[in-house]
Amino acid sequence: MAAGDMRPVAAVDGRGSLLAVVALCVRYLPVLIMLAVWELVGRSGLVSQQMLPGIGAIAAAFLDLLQSGELVVNAWRSLSRAATGLGLAVLVGMTVGLLMATRPLVRTLINPLVRILYPMPKSALIPLVMIWFGLGDVSKIFLIFLGCLLPVIVSAYNGARGVNPFIVWSATSLGASKEQVLREIILPAALPDILAGCRTALAFSFILMVSSEFVIAKDGLGFLIGSLGDGGNYPAMFAVILTVAGTGFVADRLFGSFVSHRLRWKEQA
Amino acid sequence: MSPLSLIRHRDRLLQALVLVGLVSVWELSSRAGWVHPFLLPPPSDVLARLFADMQSGVVFVDLGLTLYRAVTGFVIAAVLAVPLGIMMARRRGVQWFFDPLISIGFPMPKIAFVPIFILWFDIYDTSKVIMITFSCFFPIVTATYSGTSHIDKWPLWSARSLGASESQLLREIILPLASPAILTGLQIALPVGMITTIVTEMLMGGSGVGGAMIAAGRFADSVGVFAGIIEIAMLGMVVIRALDWLRARLLVWHPENRAH
Numbered sequence: 182m183a184a185g186d187m188r189p190v191a192a193v194d195g196r197g198s199l200l201a202v203v204a205l206c207v208r209y210l211p212v213l214i215m216l217a218v219w220e221l222v223g224r225s226g227l228v229s230q231q232m233l234p235g236i237g238a239i240a241a242a243f244l245d246l247l248q249s250g251e252l253v254v255n256a257w258r259s260l261s262r263a264a265t266g267l268g269l270a271v272l273v274g275m276t277v278g279l280l281m282a283t284r285p286l287v288r289t290l291i292n293p294l295v296r297i298l299y300p301m302p303k304s305a306l307i308p309l310v311m312i313w314f315g316l317g318d319v320s321k322i323f324l325i326f327l328g329c330l331l332p333v334i335v336s337a338y339n340g341a342r343g344v345n346p347f348i349v350w351s352a353t354s355l356g357a358s359k360e361q362v363l364r365e366i367i368l369p370a371a372l373p374d375i376l377a378g379c380r381t382a383l384a385f386s387f388i389l390m391v392s393s394e395f396v397i398a399k400d401g402l403g404f405l406i407g408s409l410g411d412g413g414n415y416p417a418m419f420a421v422i423l424t425v426a427g428t429g430f431v432a433d434r435l436f437g438s439f440v441s442h443r444l445r446w447k448e449q450a
Numbered sequence: 451m452s453p454l455s456l457i458r459h460r461d462r463l464l465q466a467l468v469l470v471g472l473v474s475v476w477e478l479s480s481r482a483g484w485v486h487p488f489l490l491p492p493p494s495d496v497l498a499r500l501f502a503d504m505q506s507g508v509v510f511v512d513l514g515l516t517l518y519r520a521v522t523g524f525v526i527a528a529v530l531a532v533p534l535g536i537m538m539a540r541r542r543g544v545q546w547f548f549d550p551l552i553s554i555g556f557p558m559p560k561i562a563f564v565p566i567f568i569l570w571f572d573i574y575d576t577s578k579v580i581m582i583t584f585s586c587f588f589p590i591v592t593a594t595y596s597g598t599s600h601i602d603k604w605p606l607w608s609a610r611s612l613g614a615s616e617s618q619l620l621r622e623i624i625l626p627l628a629s630p631a632i633l634t635g636l637q638i639a640l641p642v643g644m645i646t647t648i649v650t651e652m653l654m655g656g657s658g659v660g661g662a663m664i665a666a667g668r669f670a671d672s673v674g675v676f677a678g679i680i681e682i683a684m685l686g687m688v689v690i691r692a693l694d695w696l697r698a699r700l701l702v703w704h705p706e707n708r709a710h
Contacts, residue, residue: 215551300641302682304648402562
């Protein structure tokens, strides 16, 4: 996250924006260098075209997949599953985490489960959801939900526990109800932690989406990658893999800018 | 016993009771036939299977292989990523070249690259370990870079004005001050590495807990699947605890360990 903080300063006048463009080019020049090395290694014949398809071939395969609709259909299937699982996890996880921080009984009941499930690699549950829910959407959504749930619960719990008790006491002494304290004090104060947890959960949702589709291969981007690879269509396989990687990157960046917009009241450290 | 530790004891006891209660309800419900034993096999059956597998030694082979792959990949990633992160914070040129690559690579779902590594290195240990290294690398390098570049400048300047050489600076000032952040990076990377290990084993088959579990799943052997989940949960707990312990040992001097 911190690695991306070197953005060029936004400028107002024309000369400034030209400078900004130049700075942006200089910043991303290494990416272009890597792409050039990729292309050169492929062209030079050091590595066979099978192993490392050229960038042109990958782009052509990407356009083909886009036109045939295969990419769009499978991407829609994957992303809708990831979004459903993640959305449910955020709703349930925030509620459970906040309740754990405010109700001792809930904490006693839930904490042992969280402590057992938290360190467990969630991908181990893929065969289990396969047995429980079959090969359809539900198994993958449930897996993504479970994987994203724990980071959200833990971050909401830690964030709500860290709220300065003096603020809660002042609000209560001024006549705020329990519900008002939760909504007006605890939730905003815990928000930075909750959003950080959601960002972790977002990364997990992509990992679990792709892995479950690799293993329970029926449809979706993971399935598409696997079937293209099995068919020996490597340029298309590379194209879909890069699409998944790019989508994960863009989703994280969008969420990051949402977070900094949402937390603009918070002074920068 | 102080009142605080009494409360803590009572809390622990209650939480243990909750777990015991849950397991008994689970046992009872599948024994009584409220849920189908195929979907939720009774814990006693799962334990019996684990015990039988322990006696035959299968569990130790699987756990050993999984642990070996996870640790190898993780250690290689740490050996590559920590020096790179420090170099990025200390040398402008290194930072210029790697910062954009790493800030693009960090949020990508690395697991999608598994088929490429299978294509390049086949389905044996090499591709599994490389995949694990690849997914652990980014969190470690990001944390190291950020931790090293946020070091307080005063100790650096004082050491330099007292005539410390660049390598002394690195060993005596930079590494100790950046080590909490580096260890945090390792603590983030380890669970990621475990997830990746299991998925690569599931996809490529062979021995290892992941491979055994997916085989059990394909043969509709739900007791085997649950046994695998328990094995992996234990393994996950052990490696994460081991890293916590290492952090506490390495950072004995740090205020974070003085609080209690």
